[in-house]
Amino acid sequence: MGVIVNGTDVELPDDPRVSLLDLLREGLHLSGTKKGCDQGACGACTVLVDGQRILSCLALAVQYEGRSVTTIEGLGDEGALHPLQQAFIEHDGFQCGYCTPGQICSAVGMIEELRRGVPSHVTADLAATAIPCSRDELRERMSGNLCRCGAHNGIMDAIAETYGAETHREAAE
Ligand code: FES
Numbered sequence: 001m002g003v004i005v006n007g008t009d010v011e012l013p014d015d016p017r018v019s020l021l022d023l024l025r026e027g028l029h030l031s032g033t034k035k036g037c038d039q040g041a042c043g044a045c046t047v048l049v050d051g052q053r054i055l056s057c058l059a060l061a062v063q064y065e066g067r068s069v070t071t072i073e074g075l076g077d078e079g080a081l082h083p084l085q086q087a088f089i090e091h092d093g094f095q096c097g098y099c100t101p102g103q104i105c106s107a108v109g110m111i112e113e114l115r116r117g118v119p120s121h122v123t124a125d126l127a128a129t130a131i132p133c134s135r136d137e138l139r140e141r142m143s144g145n146l147c148r149c150g151a152h153n154g155i156m157d158a159i160a161e162t163y164g165a166e167t168h169r170e171a172a173e
């Protein structure tokens with residue numbers, strides 16, 4: 001068994017030193033996932049593994065045998081943009097676009113953390129079973145994804161519009 005990437009079972013590399021990021025970009029030619037710092041500092045390489053966000057530059061591909069990896073290429077539904085991708089366009093959530101795939105994958109994983117009630121540094125109620133997507137939570141939870149173009153305001157607006165009302169409703173239930 002290999003690793004499932006965007007629904008397709010792909011072979012793991014023979015060399016156990018190959019990072020998941022390099023497998024995606026160099027081995028599978030999925031260049032949407034970006035290499036920024038290659039040392040866990042920028043978030044450009046963020047992908048989802050079984051729905052959780054990880055930094056693929058810090059992950060060895062062989063560690064993910066049998067796991068399901070979703071990259072920006074696999075996020076939309078049969079060619080249609082994911083709602084968050086559409087919102088990034090509408091809110092000018094990017095300029096050069098280099099950080100964008102990582103921002104979007106990170107936000108999708110981050111929303112699931114809110115839904116599971118995983119607290120952050122700014123969460124007031126540590127016992128909450130679901131946490132609303134407030135601006136403070138957004139800023140804190142997306143702080144690992146840097147944008148050198150300074151598009152953070154548009155990025156925050158896009159995420160808030162896509163998930164804000166929904167997560168506030170879920171947290172109130
Ligand atoms: S390339 Fe992975 S965090 Fe920067």
Ligand code: FES
Nearest residue numbers: 095097147148149
């Ligand atoms: S849009 Fe250029 S780095 Fe974020």
